[in-house]
Amino acid sequence: xxxxxxxxxxxxxxxxxxxFGFIFRLPFAxxxxxxxxxxxxxxxxGSILAAVSAAAFWIGWTGEFGALPAGSLNVFVIGLTTxxxxxxxxxxxxxxxxxxxxxxxxSATASLIAFFWSVKxxxxxxxxxxxxxxxxxxxxxxxxxxxxxxxxxxxxxxxxPLNPNTSVIFGCIFLGDAFxxxxxxxxxxxxxxALGQLLSFLAYDLVLIIPFIALFDTVQPERVINxxxxxxVLVYSGGLAVYYLFINxxxxxxx
Numbered sequence: 001x002x003x004x005x006x007x008x009x010x011x012x013x014x015x016x017x018x019x020f021g022f023i024f025r026l027p028f029a030x031x032x033x034x035x036x037x038x039x040x041x042x043x044x045x046g047s048i049l050a051a052v053s054a055a056a057f058w059i060g061w062t063g064e065f066g067a068l069p070a071g072s073l074n075v076f077v078i079g080l081t082t083x084x085x086x087x088x089x090x091x092x093x094x095x096x097x098x099x100x101x102x103x104x105x106x107s108a109t110a111s112l113i114a115f116f117w118s119v120k121x122x123x124x125x126x127x128x129x130x131x132x133x134x135x136x137x138x139x140x141x142x143x144x145x146x147x148x149x150x151x152x153x154x155x156x157x158x159x160x161p162l163n164p165n166t167s168v169i170f171g172c173i174f175l176g177d178a179f180x181x182x183x184x185x186x187x188x189x190x191x192x193x194a195l196g197q198l199l200s201f202l203a204y205d206l207v208l209i210i211p212f213i214a215l216f217d218t219v220q221p222e223r224v225i226n227x228x229x230x231x232x233v234l235v236y237s238g239g240l241a242v243y244y245l246f247i248n249x250x251x252x253x254x255x
Contacts, residue, residue: 005060012056015049022046023207034086034100040160040211041170047207048173051200058199066123067192070183072115078176079108085168125192129184130251133194136240137181143233144181148174159212159219159227191251198241205238 021029023046030042055071058064086101150157151171154164162170180200184193212231219227244251 001063001065004065005063008056008060012053012060015056016053019046019049019053019207022049034097035163035165037163037166038160040215041162041166043208043211044170047204050207051204054199054203055196058196062124064124064192065118066121067196068118068121069115069187070180070193070196072111072118073183074176074180075111076108076115076176077179078172079104079106079111081172081175082169083108085165085172089165123190123192125190125195127191127251129191129194130244130248133198133240133244134185136237137185137194137197140237141178141181141185144174144178148172148178156223157226159215159223159230161220195245195251198245201237202241202245205234205241209234209238 018029020026022033022042025039025042029046030037033042033045052071052075055067059067059071083101083104086097086104089097090101147157148171151162151167151174153171154162154167156162158167158170181197184190184197187193209231212227212234215227216224246252249255
């Protein structure tokens with residue numbers, strides 16, 4: 001188990017490195033994206049990677065592999081849906097999309113294996129999931145499914161214009177994230193089926209909140225409502241994470 005904890009920590013560090021690469025638009029990171037994209041799209045990718053690294057660090061540090069199935073399911077859904085899309089693009093004459101489809105399919109397969117391995121591991125934690133967290137997670141789940149479906153259909157719901165292909169990929173990411181939160185709702189209502197998700201949300205929020213506030217100065221008028229709604233989600237989810245991770249005496253770290 002010590003070996004697996006070490007591997008998980010190293011994986012989290014590598015993912016965090018690529019998160020910073022996308023956040024600061026460094027070539028070693030942006031060059032692996034399938035197409036050239038804009039500043040805020042790279043920032044979004046960086047925020048997702050930061051969220052993944054936060055959960056990986058927590059699992060690796062604590063050895064709480066009973067919390068791994070939710071993240072594995074998340075990556076599986078993202079890998080499966082994006083591989084289908086990449087292979088669809090390849091079948092339409094974009095042969096350079098084939099390697100991305102293969103990588104996504106391999107990621108989905110590895111994640112599925114990790115899911116079935118870790119789902120048998122009991123959680124160490126026995127504290128229940130707080131009621132407000134449960135209610136909030138259901139709201140997140142519904143919102144992610146709706147937003148993910150809209151993005152796959154290339155609806156203009158982001159605060160900035162998206163490349164049509166990027167919209168589909170981001171939609172797949174949102175759908176995967178919905179399963180990340182959904183898993184904890186159908187497993188024992190355990191605090192550790194929420195802690196990793198809240199850590200991920202907090203990392204995601206910290207990356208995006210300041211750039212999103214700055215975006216109010218330049219956002220297109222027809223996207224102001226989108227930006228307000230997205231920023232409100234960031235503020236609420238960030239506040240929820242901070243309260244239950246660091247303030248609430250029943251759930252904060254160290255209790």
